Structure formats: structure tokens, C-alpha cells
Amino acid sequence: MAEMVRKPRLLAKLHAEVRSKTPKGQQAVKKDDLSGMAYLKAVVKETLRLHPPVPLLLPRISMSSCDDVNGYAVPARTHVVVNAWALGRDARSWGKNAEEFSPERFMADDGGAAAGDFKRRDFQFLPFGARRRICPGMNFGVASVEMMLANLVYCFDWELPDGMREEDIDLTEVFGLSRHRKEKLLLVPTTPRDHASTLHARLIMPRGRLDSCLGNVDPVVAT
Numbered sequence: 001m002a003e004m005v006r007k008p009r010l011l012a013k014l015h016a017e018v019r020s021k022t023p024k025g026q027q028a029v030k031k032d033d034l035s036g037m038a039y040l041k042a043v044v045k046e047t048l049r050l051h052p053p054v055p056l057l058l059p060r061i062s063m064s065s066c067d068d069v070n071g072y073a074v075p076a077r078t079h080v081v082v083n084a085w086a087l088g089r090d091a092r093s094w095g096k097n098a099e100e101f102s103p104e105r106f107m108a109d110d111g112g113a114a115a116g117d118f119k120r121r122d123f124q125f126l127p128f129g130a131r132r133r134i135c136p137g138m139n140f141g142v143a144s145v146e147m148m149l150a151n152l153v154y155c156f157d158w159e160l161p162d163g164m165r166e167e168d169i170d171l172t173e174v175f176g177l178s179r180h181r182k183e184k185l186l187l188v189p190t191t192p193r194d195h196a197s198t199l200h201a202r203l204i205m206p207r208g209r210l211d212s213c214l215g216n217v218d219p220v221v222a223t
């Protein structure tokens with residue numbers, strides 16, 4: 001949400017997709033609706049590329065020696081820590097705009113890095129790790145994030161609080177058990193006028209459910 005609010009054009013594109021692909025009159029996005037939402041999936045992938053919650057994968061031990069890894073000889077039984085965060089921002093794989101949040105790169109259907117399957121074997125995109133130690137919760141994790149994001153944008157329009165500009169959003173991250181944003185994101189949810197089903201959802205959504213749905217997003221004003 002932080003990346004999208006910094007680029008309202010992308011947020012508008014996501015809104016349009018999620019609202020057009022959800023059957024009319026439905027109060028919330030359901031699991032079956034997600035399969036038609038290609039841009040939503042691209043947004044989630046782009047988020048995991050730039051902000052992997054687990055930036056350093058589980059430590060490995062090399063099984064055999066390698067004579068030349070970028071000019072270094074790596075003996076067998078060396079502890080290896082893979083930096084998935086750095087791989088996701090490497091300009092050799094992602095081009096000059098590697099540091100830019102651009103979900104469109106995952107809409108390309110050219111089979112290159114941009115195609116962005118979580119289980120590709122060329123190791124440019126490893127938000128869930130790879131091979132035997134790959135995250136067993138991957139499908140559950142992706143489905144949960146897609147479902148939450150889809151419903152956030154389906155039910156509400158999101159604006160910055162008065163006086164705050166897009167460039168004021170601080171994307172600084174901190175390390176913990178996983179990597180996460182340092183500052184909370186404060187946004188103003190509004191109900192879109194032309195979106196009758198959303199209005200209904202908003203009126204019946206109990207406060208507790210709204211909180212659990214929003215996670216790290218703080219609604220500061222509800223108008």
C-alpha cells in the first residue's frame with residue numbers, strides 16, 4: 001500500500017482491475033475472483049521483489065567446491081547465505097529501473113525474469129527461497145496477501161492525510177525476525193460514491209474485522 005499510494009496512477013489501475021473483475025453486488029472479493037486479477041498478482045510480486053520479508057534465506061552448506069564464483073574459490077562445506085533482497089534489486093536481472101516500483105514488469109509474458117514465477121530456477125526472484133528449503137507456506141502466504149490487498153482496494157479509496165505528500169511516505173525498513181517498514185502507514189479510507197456494494201460492505205463491517213483486515217495500515221479518518 002505504501003508503494004502504491006506513492007504512485008496514485010498504479011493504485012488507480014489496481015482499483016479499476018479489482019472492481020471490474022469482482023462480480024457486481026458482491027460485498028467482498030472472494031478467492032475465486034483472484035484468478036482473473038493479473039495486475040493484483042503483479043503488484044504482490046513487485047512488492048515481494050523490492051521488499052522481501054525474509055531478505056536473507058536460510059543458511060546452506062555447499063556440497064562441493066566451486067573454483068570460480070565471481071572470482072572467488074568456494075570450498076565444499078562452506079556456510080552460504082543467499083541475499084534475496086540484493087538479487088531482487090540487481091540491475092543485471094531487472095534493468096536500469098531495478099529500484100523502481102513497477103508492477104508492469106511482471107505483466108510481460110516473455111519468459112524472462114519479468115515473467116516472475118516464484119519457483120523459477122534462474123534465481124533472480126527468491127522471495128520464498130528455493131529448492132528443498134523453499135517456504136512451505138508459499139501458496140498460503142501469497143493467497144493471504146492477494147486477498148487482503150484486493151479487499152482493501154475493493155472496499156475503499158485511499159488518500160493521504162491532509163497536508164501529507166506522496167514523497168513524505170518513508171519507506172525505511174528495519175530488520176527483525178523478518179524485515180518490515182519502520183514507520184506505520186497512515187491513510188484515509190473513503191467510500192467510493194459510485195460503488196454501491198462497497199458502501200453496503202462498509203456499513204456492515206464491524207470495527208474489529210476492519211482492524212484485522214487492515215493490518216499495518218492505520219485508518220486515521222473515516223468519512
Ligand code: HEM
Binds near residue numbers: 054131134135136
Ligand atoms: C508472504 C509470506 C511469506 C514469505 C515471503 C515467506 C518467505 C520464506 C523464506 C524466504 C523462507 C526461507 C526459504 C529458503 O531459505 O529457501 C521461508 C521458510 C519457511 N516458511 Fe515462509 N514465507 C511466507 C509465509 C509463510 C507461511 C504463511 C508459513 C506457514 C504457514 C511459512 C512457513 C515457513 C517455514 C516453516 C519455513 C522453513 C522451511 C525450512 O526450514 O525448510 N511461511 N519462508
